[in-house]
Amino acid sequence: LLYRSSLFMSQIKLDLKKMSEIVSAVLTDEANALLTAQSRVRKKVVEAAEIIINHPGKVVICGLGKSGLIGQKIVATLCSTGTQAVFLHAAEALHGDLGIYHPGDPTILISKSGGTEELLRLVPILKESNSPLIGIIGNLTAPLSKKCDIVLDATVSKEADPLGIVPTSSTTVTMAIGDALASVLMTAREFKHEDFVRYHPGGELGKKLRLEIEDIIQPLQNVAVVTPTHNVREVVILMTDKPQGAALILSKTKEIEGIITEGDIRRCLATNGDIDKMKAKELMSEDPISIPVQAPIQDALTLMEDRTSQITVLPVTKKDGKTCIGLLRLHDIYQTRLF
Numbered sequence: 001l002l003y004r005s006s007l008f009m010s011q012i013k014l015d016l017k018k019m020s021e022i023v024s025a026v027l028t029d030e031a032n033a034l035l036t037a038q039s040r041v042r043k044k045v046v047e048a049a050e051i052i053i054n055h056p057g058k059v060v061i062c063g064l065g066k067s068g069l070i071g072q073k074i075v076a077t078l079c080s081t082g083t084q085a086v087f088l089h090a091a092e093a094l095h096g097d098l099g100i101y102h103p104g105d106p107t108i109l110i111s112k113s114g115g116t117e118e119l120l121r122l123v124p125i126l127k128e129s130n131s132p133l134i135g136i137i138g139n140l141t142a143p144l145s146k147k148c149d150i151v152l153d154a155t156v157s158k159e160a161d162p163l164g165i166v167p168t169s170s171t172t173v174t175m176a177i178g179d180a181l182a183s184v185l186m187t188a189r190e191f192k193h194e195d196f197v198r199y200h201p202g203g204e205l206g207k208k209l210r211l212e213i214e215d216i217i218q219p220l221q222n223v224a225v226v227t228p229t230h231n232v233r234e235v236v237i238l239m240t241d242k243p244q245g246a247a248l249i250l251s252k253t254k255e256i257e258g259i260i261t262e263g264d265i266r267r268c269l270a271t272n273g274d275i276d277k278m279k280a281k282e283l284m285s286e287d288p289i290s291i292p293v294q295a296p297i298q299d300a301l302t303l304m305e306d307r308t309s310q311i312t313v314l315p316v317t318k319k320d321g322k323t324c325i326g327l328l329r330l331h332d333i334y335q336t337r338l339f
């Protein structure tokens with residue numbers, strides 16, 4: 001208490017250079033641990049995924065302490081990507097929670113030491129239930145390693161903290177192995193964007209995933225629509241009346257023939273173009289880039305921004321890719337507060 005009180009009484013000034021070096025060392029050590037692990041576990045992760053995907057029920061993940069916390073995160077990732085999973089606290093399992101089991105449920109046992117007593121006591125019980133045992137273990141010579149059907153090697157040469165004892169590199173590697181397993185299972189199940197949407201209906205992520213282009217486009221009635229024979233002054237008047245940043249040149253069947261942007265108008269005026277004599281067809285960009293309404297919003301954002309010369313408006317077509325139904329503005333995308 002005296003130590004904590006002294007912290008409030010005096011402000012601690014950190015050595016920026018020294019502390020920055022610690023940050024760099026921790027991140028580098030953890031990155032190196034991941035690079036080392038990938039060559040050891042890639043085949044075994046696939047073997048583990050094969051066991052899980054061929055089981056019609058759930059996968060159970062079990063651990064204690066920091067390993068248990070990582071296990072809960074892996075459960076969350078699996079559940080959100082199409083694999084039924086539950087977390088089983090190793091200690092509580094011995095006091096009634098084994099009731100969640102159905103015979104044959106694969107079990108992932110997580111232990112850095114490979115000697116966690118509660119996990120070792122569970123092994124014979126799980127084997128009686130014909131549960132395949134998959135270990136994510138940081139010590140391949142430990143008793144638990146010898147009892148698992150598949151061992152995913154999570155050993156690290158050292159922890160990344162200054163003392164070398166705090167679970168840092170080991171927990172990072174364990175979590176990454178769980179991510180790799182989930183990714184293999186996603187691919188094997190052909191888990192798609194729309195599946196992810198179904199599992200994430202709430203919050204900002206759910207809003208982002210459900211939102212579609214048609215929800216935020218400016219419909220044609222709100223956009224200046226002109227013909228190739230309109231003079232530029234008429235185009236400017238229509239764009240002023242319907243200020244969406246562009247005018248669309250459409251055929252009688254509403255197919256896109258061209259687009260005139262505010263930038264085109266400014267460049268015309270800068271070169272002293274005669275807006276009373278110049279026709280829209282002389283100023284418009286023919287066959288502009290467009291996007292079908294069913295495309296993800298992220299695709300529209302990529303089309304507009306990932307280019308040498310960025311564009312701020314994008315004509316939107318029906319699924320046929322031809323018939324124009326509106327205009328998507330970069331502003332509309334950012335107004336959603338999702339990007």
